[in-house]
Every structure is written in structure tokens, then in C-alpha cells.
Amino acid sequence: MEHVEKYKIFQKELVGTKDGNPFKDITIKTSFINENEKIETEGFYKGNGLYAIRFMPQKTGKWQYIVESNDPQINGIQGEFICDEASQKNHGRVCLKKDVMSKNEINFYEDDFHFAYEDGTDYYPFGTTCYAWINQTAKLQEETLQTLKHSPFNKIRMCIFPKYYSYNTEDPQNYAFIKDENGFDFTRFDNTFFENLEKRIQQLDEIGIQADIILFHPYDRWGLSKMTKQQDIYYLSYVIRRLSHYKNVWWSLANEYDLMPQKSIEDWDEYARVIMKYDVYGHLRSIHNCIPFYDYHKSWITHVSVQRVDVYKTAEMVSQWRDEYHKPVIIDEVGYEGNIDYGWGSLTGQELTRRYWEGCLRGGYLSHGETYVDKGPTIWWSHGGKLYGESVERIGFLKKILEEAPQGVKPLKLTAENHEENWDSICLCQQENWFLYYYGFFQIMYRNYTLPQGKKYKIELIDTWNMEIKELPEIYEGKIRICLGGKQYMAVRMKEI
Amino acid sequence: MEHVEKYKIFQKELVGTKDGNPFKDITIKTSFINENEKIETEGFYKGNGLYAIRFMPQKTGKWQYIVESNDPQINGIQGEFICDEASQKNHGRVCLKKDVMSKNEINFYEDDFHFAYEDGTDYYPFGTTCYAWINQTAKLQEETLQTLKHSPFNKIRMCIFPKYYSYNTEDPQNYAFIKDENGFDFTRFDNTFFENLEKRIQQLDEIGIQADIILFHPYDRWGLSKMTKQQDIYYLSYVIRRLSHYKNVWWSLANEYDLMPQKSIEDWDEYARVIMKYDVYGHLRSIHNCIPFYDYHKSWITHVSVQRVDVYKTAEMVSQWRDEYHKPVIIDEVGYEGNIDYGWGSLTGQELTRRYWEGCLRGGYLSHGETYVDKGPTIWWSHGGKLYGESVERIGFLKKILEEAPQGVKPLKLTAENHEENWDSICLCQQENWFLYYYGFFQIMYRNYTLPQGKKYKIELIDTWNMEIKELPEIYEGKIRICLGGKQYMAVRMKEI
Numbered sequence: 001m002e003h004v005e006k007y008k009i010f011q012k013e014l015v016g017t018k019d020g021n022p023f024k025d026i027t028i029k030t031s032f033i034n035e036n037e038k039i040e041t042e043g044f045y046k047g048n049g050l051y052a053i054r055f056m057p058q059k060t061g062k063w064q065y066i067v068e069s070n071d072p073q074i075n076g077i078q079g080e081f082i083c084d085e086a087s088q089k090n091h092g093r094v095c096l097k098k099d100v101m102s103k104n105e106i107n108f109y110e111d112d113f114h115f116a117y118e119d120g121t122d123y124y125p126f127g128t129t130c131y132a133w134i135n136q137t138a139k140l141q142e143e144t145l146q147t148l149k150h151s152p153f154n155k156i157r158m159c160i161f162p163k164y165y166s167y168n169t170e171d172p173q174n175y176a177f178i179k180d181e182n183g184f185d186f187t188r189f190d191n192t193f194f195e196n197l198e199k200r201i202q203q204l205d206e207i208g209i210q211a212d213i214i215l216f217h218p219y220d221r222w223g224l225s226k227m228t229k230q231q232d233i234y235y236l237s238y239v240i241r242r243l244s245h246y247k248n249v250w251w252s253l254a255n256e257y258d259l260m261p262q263k264s265i266e267d268w269d270e271y272a273r274v275i276m277k278y279d280v281y282g283h284l285r286s287i288h289n290c291i292p293f294y295d296y297h298k299s300w301i302t303h304v305s306v307q308r309v310d311v312y313k314t315a316e317m318v319s320q321w322r323d324e325y326h327k328p329v330i331i332d333e334v335g336y337e338g339n340i341d342y343g344w345g346s347l348t349g350q351e352l353t354r355r356y357w358e359g360c361l362r363g364g365y366l367s368h369g370e371t372y373v374d375k376g377p378t379i380w381w382s383h384g385g386k387l388y389g390e391s392v393e394r395i396g397f398l399k400k401i402l403e404e405a406p407q408g409v410k411p412l413k414l415t416a417e418n419h420e421e422n423w424d425s426i427c428l429c430q431q432e433n434w435f436l437y438y439y440g441f442f443q444i445m446y447r448n449y450t451l452p453q454g455k456k457y458k459i460e461l462i463d464t465w466n467m468e469i470k471e472l473p474e475i476y477e478g479k480i481r482i483c484l485g486g487k488q489y490m491a492v493r494m495k496e497i
Numbered sequence: 498m499e500h501v502e503k504y505k506i507f508q509k510e511l512v513g514t515k516d517g518n519p520f521k522d523i524t525i526k527t528s529f530i531n532e533n534e535k536i537e538t539e540g541f542y543k544g545n546g547l548y549a550i551r552f553m554p555q556k557t558g559k560w561q562y563i564v565e566s567n568d569p570q571i572n573g574i575q576g577e578f579i580c581d582e583a584s585q586k587n588h589g590r591v592c593l594k595k596d597v598m599s600k601n602e603i604n605f606y607e608d609d610f611h612f613a614y615e616d617g618t619d620y621y622p623f624g625t626t627c628y629a630w631i632n633q634t635a636k637l638q639e640e641t642l643q644t645l646k647h648s649p650f651n652k653i654r655m656c657i658f659p660k661y662y663s664y665n666t667e668d669p670q671n672y673a674f675i676k677d678e679n680g681f682d683f684t685r686f687d688n689t690f691f692e693n694l695e696k697r698i699q700q701l702d703e704i705g706i707q708a709d710i711i712l713f714h715p716y717d718r719w720g721l722s723k724m725t726k727q728q729d730i731y732y733l734s735y736v737i738r739r740l741s742h743y744k745n746v747w748w749s750l751a752n753e754y755d756l757m758p759q760k761s762i763e764d765w766d767e768y769a770r771v772i773m774k775y776d777v778y779g780h781l782r783s784i785h786n787c788i789p790f791y792d793y794h795k796s797w798i799t800h801v802s803v804q805r806v807d808v809y810k811t812a813e814m815v816s817q818w819r820d821e822y823h824k825p826v827i828i829d830e831v832g833y834e835g836n837i838d839y840g841w842g843s844l845t846g847q848e849l850t851r852r853y854w855e856g857c858l859r860g861g862y863l864s865h866g867e868t869y870v871d872k873g874p875t876i877w878w879s880h881g882g883k884l885y886g887e888s889v890e891r892i893g894f895l896k897k898i899l900e901e902a903p904q905g906v907k908p909l910k911l912t913a914e915n916h917e918e919n920w921d922s923i924c925l926c927q928q929e930n931w932f933l934y935y936y937g938f939f940q941i942m943y944r945n946y947t948l949p950q951g952k953k954y955k956i957e958l959i960d961t962w963n964m965e966i967k968e969l970p971e972i973y974e975g976k977i978r979i980c981l982g983g984k985q986y987m988a989v990r991m992k993e994i
Binding site for chain 1: 807808809810813836837838839840841843844845848870871920921922936937938939940941942943944945983985
């Protein structure tokens with residue numbers, strides 16, 4: 001019998017009719033049944049008389065399936081397969097941490113702001129942005145994957161539709177829709193395009209990267225941002241039926257929804273319902289703004305995915321947005337390292353790294369992007385290719401530091417007692433056992449701390465820019481003064497001994 | 498006959514009674530009369546039977562005076578003097594620009610946010626902060642004056658009362674009040690202290706520096722911040738009667754008024770009335786906050802004197818505060834260059850310089866301060882002494898650039914048309930004749946500009962950190978792209994030709 005690894009895809013290709021427009025005319029629903037449950041997924045037409053049914057089993061053991069279709073060639077097809085245990089690096093989908101933690105382990109309140117794989121393994125999103133990478137040449141796509149493989153990133157924001165914007169104005173080779181000299185046929189999907197997209201999603205999965213798929217966006221000269229509502233829903237239904245079986249997909253309904261005034265707020269809510277209908281797994285869902293925030297309180301939104309609100313500060317807003325939305329906060333555009341002719345894309349490596357520390361220590365997450373116009377033939381944020389910036393390695397350093405943190409860390413709460421020592425810094429801590437302070441662009445020479453009574457600590461100085469960790473030889477207790485050396489971008493880690 | 502230069506002090510010392518407590522008991526009022534007006538100032542007791550009457554004439558020509566006192570030795574003393582034209586560098590008090598501009602020259606609206614000397618000469622406050630410099634040794638005070646003389650600063654924030662705070666906990670040699678082993682006599686003032694203070698104010702004036710005198714502050718262990726309301730008013734009356742004749746004094750009612758909860762908002766308003774009663778010249782008046790803003794709308798307040806509101810940004814708030822208060826905005830504590838153990842005092846020279854550019858190009862002003870703990874025996878912000886930082890010279894460079902700007906510059910207003918090119922930068926401009934753009938911490942490689950139609954410009958690149966101005970060889974018109982070189986802290990100046 002066929003075997004499929006848990007959280008991977010069981011797929012069958014079926015031969016059916018080519019008559020009419022099977023994309024539109026043929027329904028194909030498959031029930032996957034194990035001893036306890038029955039899950040129905042809708043299949044899709046690939047073209048040339050070929051159909052596919054897909055399923056991502058989340059339970060091991062034997063599964064049976066049976067197809068229902070209005071195409072008699074397909075209707076009634078059935079079979080079975082065995083779902084095996086997941087292999088070591090396969091943790092399933094990324095979920096909200098609160099949804100996967102066993103109830104006796106959950107860290108109430110703080111876990112609401114974080115993610116975990118469905119097997120309970122922690123997942124800290126450290127994303128990057130290559131909007132149009134799948135719309136570049138195959139060679140460039142391969143190069144992007146190579147770069148990603150050797151980067152600290154574990155999520156990528158990427159569009160399905162091509163992007164038309166400064167530094168990126170070329171036509172792609174294929175589109176989601178079939179196109180001829182008369183333009184797009186919005187009722188027929190291009191299998192070549194989707195097979196490549198799926199291959200890339202799978203390759204991302206192999207290197208541990210979540211594909212944060214942007215379903216609509218405004219940077220368009222092909223008319224793809226201005227389809228009718230009916231066309232949008234038809235497109236969404238197809239995309240979700242094809243892609244939702246990949247464990248590493250997230251749905252971002254839009255990049256900068258507010259730059260698409262032709263779609264109303266109610267439209268987006270309706271599109272969310274379409275996604276939820278066809279995605280039987282419940283992958284993470286959000287929507288990204290340019291200026292006005294979407295109402296991230298809405299229940300279909302699993303996490304906040306926002307843009308910087310200010311030329312100067314945004315990562316600093318994480319605390320406020322956590323309080324406001326009570327969901328994980330990802331600042332998906334906090335500004336990019338580079339030297340492009342826009343304020344959002346001309347940050348130094350220092351500043352982007354600072355924003356990362358600032359946002360992460362406040363209990364949020366950020367996405368990276370790179371916009372150097374003069375370093376190579378492509379610009380990462382749009383095309384992919386190579387990374388040239390200085391922040392990438394430092395973001396990796398921060399990621400490692402956060403991965404090493406004990407379970408249950410959360411941002412230090414300012415109180416009347418600790419205010420004087422902490423109002424001008426940020427701190428992640430675990431009870432009184434572990435503290436990670438960060439001082440941003442300040443160049444402090446000495447700093448005073450009042451350590452919790454009766455406890456002893458080892459202290460490390462972390463130079464977050466030079467990525468050096470220096471353990472101080474002493475053991476500390478009570479009121480202490482630590483020399484930080486008058487350097488910028490310093491952090492201090494304290495561990496109770 | 499005695500001659501006095503316009504805006505300088507006519508002074509007479511008079512001998513009277515030593516009996517009782519002349520500080521309290523003796524009133525001494527002098528009428529100064531020229532052909533058009535009669536101005537009454539109140540004199541003060543120095544001690545040891547000596548009294549003084551003072552007057553700063555603001556009109557040239559002959560003045561007569563006559564003293565009225567309840568001390569018969571003094572009562573009826575009279576005389577006259579000639580007020581001569583002001584010498585070249587003597588421009589009188591600093592005033593609100595709108596109050597001194599002739600009505601056919603006034604730049605309505607924008608002039609509301611600026612200062613000028615009473616003779617109409619522009620005054621751009623570029624202040625610094627040495628809270629307790631007059632409470633240090635004479636040698637150190639002289640060193641401070643030498644440092645100031647060679648600095649770009651033209652205003653200094655300074656306290657009358659000594660300061661008790663980190664790095665500054667010593668007793669001064671003298672206090673405003675006479676002190677013996679039983680403590681202060683809050684009814685008798687120490688002439689030695691005041692003569693030194695006056696000498697310092699005068700020395701500041703000689704080097705073109707305004708003395709922004711802080712009348713009360715909370716950093717105290719001598720009880721001077723906790724006098725009764727009656728004692729406060731008694732002290733104020735004396736200080737204003739003695740010092741208001743110096744053309745270069747400004748009154749800051751408090752440093753961080755909100756840290757003195759023993760004084761109510763109504764108290765401060767009442768203290769302002771006391772100042773206005775005894776200061777017949779109407780020197781500039783404000784009050785400085787720690788956290789909550791004083792209501793700067795109040796009519797007794799001539800200008801906004803605020804502290805940073807945020808660890809990250811504050812200079813950027815100038816635009817908002819101008820709109821809100823419609824008065825000149827001075828951020829008197831925007832953070833200090835240094836490496837002290839407080840977020841407000843551990844900025845790099847780059848960051849303080851950036852804040853200056855940011856605030857000034859938004860049409861506001863800032864004050865400098867320096868807090869290096871490891872560079873010398875004293876810390877400028879508190880004691881005075883020497884300056885070590887990197888921002889001072891750059892602040893001088895900015896000051897020069899602003900002094901070179903044409904009359905009538907104002908911040909560029911964002912409109913639907915110019916928004917796309919300007920949302921992420923700040924710009925000071927004069928109509929379409931002159932533009933000064935600033936890009937802060939961005940490291941932009943190229944920037945696009947749409948120049949006003951039908952006009953031609955010369956363009957200079959200004960590296961605000963390296964203080965280099967490079968004129969580009971071309972003449973520009975229409976839509977242009979300028980290479981800024983991917984460096985931080987760049988400005989672009991355009992002049993119509």
C-alpha cells in the first residue's frame with residue numbers, strides 16, 4: 001500500500017474529461033476517512049484532461065478515500081494509503097502557539113502572541129521579502145533558493161501575481177491565468193505556472209521556510225488587481241484547492257490592501273470565507289496594509305501583519321499592538337536595508353538590526369528585506385537573487401539568542417518599583433531567572449541594576465552588532481553596576497545560577 | 498552727564514539704613530522718565546546698608562529718574578543720564594519675532610514661530626545646558642565661559658539654585674540665601690552669590706549668549722525646592738528686581754515643574770504674574786516639563802520649552818507642536834550626547850546632530866547638552882567645563898546654514914502633488930526660490946525631484962556629518978535625479994538662479 005509521511009501530501013492524478021471548461025464545469029470532492037474522522041477536500045483541474053486530488057494527513061495510520069465528481073470517469077474512484085510518522089525535521093504546519101500547546105503546558109496570555117508547529121515545536125518567524133521571485137528566470141529562482149538556504153530566514157513573503165513597480169517592470173514568463181494575444185482567460189489556469197509555484201513552495205519547505213503567499217496586491221499593470229469579485233473568488237478557490245495541502249503555506253490576503261480601493265472591506269472578509277472554506281487545515285491568515293490598519297481584531301485573522309507606521313519608529317509599537325489585538329504581531333515591513341530612493345528602503349544594516357532587536361524583545365516579530373540598488377544585478381526585496389546587506393547575519397545572531405532563551409520568556413512589565421531602572425530600555429525575561437536587556441542606539445558606559453533579592457546571576461555582555469558574547473567572570477547579586485563600554489547596540493543577558 | 502548705552506544697564510548704588518531687615522522692610526521704586534514715557538522699576542537691597550536701582554533704557558536720549566522709598570535717606574534721590582545708540586553687536590533683548598517686525602515686513606504665520614532681537618535682527622536659539630555651572634568653583638566657571646566663547650551656542654539653560662543629582666552632589670560655596678549653622682534665612686539674600694551670578698550673566702552677554710535662567714527645580718537636598726509659596730514669591734520678586742535689567746535674561750519658571758508636586762499649576766501661574774509685575778521689559782518666559790506638558794497655550798508663556806517625549810523621537814514632533822501651540826518651539830531637552838547611565842544622556846554625536854537637523858528644518862529649535870562620564874573631570878550638562886562631543890561642531894555647521902538661508906523660509910507643506918516626493922524627508926523652503934532637504938539616517942543612493950516649472954537651480958550636496966558642501970556643476974530644471982551617494986545624514990540645498 002502507498003505510504004505518505006504525516007504532514008506531507010498524498011496526491012493522485014486522475015484522468016477525466018477535456019470537454020468544455022473543466023476548470024469551471026467539473027467538481028471533484030474527495031472524502032479522506034480514518035477510523036475517527038472524515039475530511040473532505042476539493043480537487044482541481046490541471047489541464048489536458050488531468051485532475052488532481054490532494055490531502056495532507058495529520059494523523060498516522062490507515063486512510064481511505066473516495067472521489068465524488070460530476071465527471072463519471074472520476075466519480076467513485078477510491079483507494080487507501082498509510083500515513084507514517086513524521087520524520088525528524090517535519091513538524092507540520094505553523095499554528096498559533098495557544099492552539100497547539102497542551103493545556104497543562106500553556107503559558108497563558110504570553111503564548112497568545114507566538115507561534116508553534118502543530119507538533120508543539122516552537123516557531124519564531126524570521127521572515128524575508130522577495131515579492132516577485134517566482135516571476136523571475138528559473139536560474140534566478142534557483143539562486144534565490146540557494147541564498148535562502150544559507151540565510152537565517154524561515155519565512156518568505158511572496159506574491160502569486162507578478163509585480164509592476166520601480167526596478168521591476170518586466171513581464172514574467174507565465175501567469176496564473178492562461179494568456180494569449182487577446183489577453184487573459186480568467187477562467188483557465190496555467191498549469192506550468194502552478195507547477196513551478198508548487199515546486200518552489202516544496203523547495204522552501206525542504207529548507208524549513210514558510211511561504212507567506214500574497215494572494216492579491218496593487219502593483220500591477222496586467223489587470224490582475226482589478227478582476228471582478230467573481231473572478232477573484234474563482235481564482236482564490238483554485239489557488240486554495242491546489243496549494244493548501246502544502247504544510248508551509250500561509251495566506252496573506254493582500255499586500256497593501258488599502259491601495260486596492262476597488263475591493264471593499266466586506267470583499268476581503270468574503271475572500272477570507274472562501275479561503276476558510278477550501279483550506280481544510282486552517283493555515284495562518286492575515287492581510288497587510290500600506291497606511292490604514294485592517295481591523296486585526298476580526299476572527300478570521302490569525303496574526304497581525306503590519307507595515308511601519310512612521311519613518312522613525314515602528315518596532316517600538318509592538319507592545320501597544322500586542323495589547324490592542326491580542327494576537328501575534330509581525331511587522332512585515334519595518335523598512336528595508338538598502339539605499340533605494342524611498343525612505344522605507346534606505347536603512348542601514350545597523351538600523352534594521354536595531355529594529356529587529358527592539359521588536360523581538362517586545363514580544364513581536366519582523367520581516368527582513370533588502371533594497372540595495374548598486375550591489376548586484378537584482379534587488380532582493382523584489383527579484384530575489386543574492387543578499388549583500390549587513391543585517392542578515394545579525395538577524396541570524398538574534399534568532400539564535402531567542403532560540404536559546406528558556407521557555408516562557410515575556411517582556412518585562414514596568415512597575416512602580418522597576419520603572420526607574422527600566423523605562424529607557426527593553427527587556428525580555430523569564431520570571432526572575434533570566435533577563436535579556438537591550439539598549440539600542442544608546443552608547444551607555446555604565447548601567448545600574450537591582451537584582452532580585454536572594455538570587456545570584458551570571459552576566460553576559462552581548463555586542464549585537466559585532467555578534468560577540470562576553471561572559472563576565474564575577475557572580476552578581478544585589479545592587480550592581482555593569483560596564484557596557486559606551487558602545488551602541490549592546491545587550492545584557494543575566495542567568496540565575 | 499552720565500552716559501549709558503541703549504539696552505545696557507543704568508545703575509546707581511545708594512546708601513540707606515541697615516536697621517531691621519531691609520530686604521523686607523524697605524521699598525524703593527524709581528521712575529525713569531524721558532520725553533514720552535515714564536517707567537517705574539523697583540530697586541533692591543544688597544546688604545550692608547547698600548541699595549541699588551537699575552534700569553535698561555530702550556530709547557536713546559535724556560532720561561531723568563527719581564527715587565521713592567520708605568527709607569528717608571534714599572527717598573527723593575534723583576538725577577539724569579543720556580542713553581546713547583547701541584553699539585554694533587548690541588541688539589537688545591531677544592523677543593518674539595512677530596513683536597519686533599515692522600508690519601510691512603512681517604511674514605505672517607511663520608514669524609510666530611521665531612525670535613528676533615528687539616532691534617529686528619534675527620536670533621536663532623542654539624542653546625546648551627549647564628544646569629549648575631554658577632555653583633562650581635570660580636576657576637571652573639571661567640573655563641565654562643571660555644568653552645562657550647568658542648562654541649556655536651547663543652543660549653544657556655542654568656539654574657540659580659544648586660543642583661543635587663547623580664554626578665553632582667556637592668554643596669556650592671554660596672547660595673541665593675544667607676546661610677548659617679541654623680540653615681537658610683529665607684528673608685535675606687546673599688549679595689556675594691548674586692554679584693557672581695550677575696557677573697556671569699554679563700560675561701555671557703559679552704559673548705552673545707542668552708541666560709535662560711531656571712528659577713525653580715526639583716533636584717534639591719537643601720530645601721530650596723520646598724519653600725512656602727510666600728517664600729517663593731519673595732525670592733522671585735528679589736531675583737526679578739535684580740536681574741531683569743540684563744538684556745540677555747530669559748525666565749524659565751522651572752526645570753521639570755511636574756517633579757515639584759508641592760507647587761500647583763495655579764502657583765506657577767501666580768509666579769508668572771510676579772515675574773511680569775517686576776520685569777518691566779517683558780523678557781521671554783516659559784516653563785519646562787519632565788513628563789506632562791504644561792499648558793503652553795497660556796498667554797504668559799512666550800514660547801514652548803519642552804522635553805523629549807519619547808526615547809526614540811521628539812525633534813520630529815516640532816511640526817505638531819507648532820500647529821498646536823502656535824508659538825516658537827524649543828526642545829530644551831531632546832537628549833544629550835554622552836554615555837551616562839540614562840537613555841536621555843547616552844546619544845551619539847550623530848543622533849544628537851540628526852535631531853537638531855530634524856527639529857530645525859521643521860521650524861523649531863533645540864538645546865544641546867553633553868553627558869560624557871569618562872572624558873574629563875566634569876560633565877558639561879551639570880558642571881560646565883570643557884566640551885568633548887562630536888555634535889557641537891556639527892550644530893555650529895547647521896547654525897551657519899540656517900543663518901545663510903534667505904528671509905522667510907518655512908517648512909514645506911505636504912500637498913497631494915508633492916506628497917510622493919516628500920513624505921519621507923523634511924524640507925525648509927522659501928517659496929520656489931530656495932529648498933533645503935534633509936534625509937536623516939537614511940542612506941539614499943539616488944533621489945528624484947520635480948523642480949518647479951520654468952525655473953532653474955544650482956544644487957549643493959551637504960554632508961551634515963562631515964560638514965562638507967559640494968556644489969554640483971550642472972544647472973537643473975524639470976524632473977531630475979540626484980546622486981546622494983548612499984550616505985547617511987545628507988542634505989540637499991537648491992537655489993534658483
